[in-house]
Amino acid sequence: MPRPIRIDFVSDISCPWCIIGLRGLEIALERLGDAVEADIHFQPFELNPAMTPEGENIVEHIGRKYGATPEQSAANRATIRERAASVGFTMAMTDTSRIYNSFDAHRLLYWAGIEGRQAALKHALFDSYFTNGEDISDHAVLIAAAARAGLDTDEAQAILTSDRYAAEVREAERLWQGRGIQSVPAIVIDNRYLISGGQPLESFEQALRQIAAEPVQA
Numbered sequence: 590m591p592r593p594i595r596i597d598f599v600s601d602i603s604c605p606w607c608i609i610g611l612r613g614l615e616i617a618l619e620r621l622g623d624a625v626e627a628d629i630h631f632q633p634f635e636l637n638p639a640m641t642p643e644g645e646n647i648v649e650h651i652g653r654k655y656g657a658t659p660e661q662s663a664a665n666r667a668t669i670r671e672r673a674a675s676v677g678f679t680m681a682m683t684d685t686s687r688i689y690n691s692f693d694a695h696r697l698l699y700w701a702g703i704e705g706r707q708a709a710l711k712h713a714l715f716d717s718y719f720t721n722g723e724d725i726s727d728h729a730v731l732i733a734a735a736a737r738a739g740l741d742t743d744e745a746q747a748i749l750t751s752d753r754y755a756a757e758v759r760e761a762e763r764l765w766q767g768r769g770i771q772s773v774p775a776i777v778i779d780n781r782y783l784i785s786g787g788q789p790l791e792s793f794e795q796a797l798r799q800i801a802a803e804p805v806q807a
Contacts, residue, residue, distance in 0.1 A: 591626035592801040599632040599765050599775040602691045602725050605669045605680060606787035608715040610774040612676035617793035624801045631707050632765055633695040633758050634773045637688055642726060644687040659684065676790060679720045689718075689726040692758070697731055699754040699761075701740060709738035 598614070600607035618627050637650075651662045666682055673680035694714055701710040713734040717723040723730045728749045735745035748754065765775070776784040776793075784796055 591623050592805065593626045593628065594797075594800060595779055596627055596629045597632050597765075597777040597780075598629055599634050599770050599777065600773045601634050601636045602694045602711075602714045602718055603636055603688055604634075604773050605673070605682070605719060607774040608678055608680075608719060609669070609672050609676060609787035610776065611711070611715075612673075612678050613788060613790035614776060614793050616676060616790045617797055620790075620794050621797055621801065625797060629708060630702065631698055631711050633698065633762050634765065634770065634775075635691055635695070635762065636773070637690065638692070640688060640690040640726075642690065644689040644724065644726065646684075647682065647686045647688055648684050650688045672787065673719075678715070681720050681722060683722075686722060687724070689724050691725055692755075693728070693749055694725050694731060695758045696748060696754040697735060697745060699758055700744075700748055701735075701738065704740060706738050706740050710735060710740065713737040 596614070598611065600611070618625065648659050648662050651657045651665075652659070657665065663684060666680075666684075669682075670680045698707055698710055698714070701707040714725060714731075716737075717730055717734050718725045725731065728746070731749060732742050732745045736742050768777075770777075772785065774785075774787060778784070778796075778800055782796070782800060784793065
């Protein structure tokens with residue numbers, strides 16, 4: 590009988606290591622087969638909550654925020670592209686890519702969780718941003734991602750043109766920050782175990798096998 594596990598995946602759409610970590614986790618779960626039955630909940634985290642509507646060039650942003658030179662930024666992107674490719678994801682960011690505000694994307698993800706389409710929307714948003722280079726603060730981009738995820742586009746537009754789910758997203762952000770999450774991805778399993786960062790899929794697999802072998806706590 591599969592071991593049921595709850596996974597809270599705390600992440601941001603604008604975080605490249607988050608899609609790398611997600612794909613590693615998903616592949617690890619596939620390798621475990623019917624050893625576990627995972628219930629994944631995507632939780633919001635904003636790396637750049639004060640980002641302006643027009644966004645910011647990625648090289649300028651990384652330089653300002655972390656002190657990286659353009660050469661260091663390019664080398665980091667090359668590493669990220671290789672890691673993403675190793676888990677089957679196309680990372681197409683260049684030195685002209687931009688960082689955007691992700692709050693509305695998180696509002697849609699909250700709604701998608703209610704609709705049972707959260708994972709599909711999460712992947713669609715990652716594709717929009719990292720593979721297609723689209724502006725994930727643009728409502729047209731978000732609605733198109735919702736459509737690809739099998740969600741109702743009229744409802745998506747209604748949500749985006751209102752403040753619906755804003756309070757819920759803010760509350761969830763405060764909750765996870767209050768639990769000590771300061772960087773993403775942060776993968777919390779059964780509210781007991783924390784896996785931080787875009788770990789290799791082998792690390793996810795090893796951790797999941799160990800957890801699956803433990804008795805379920807009441």
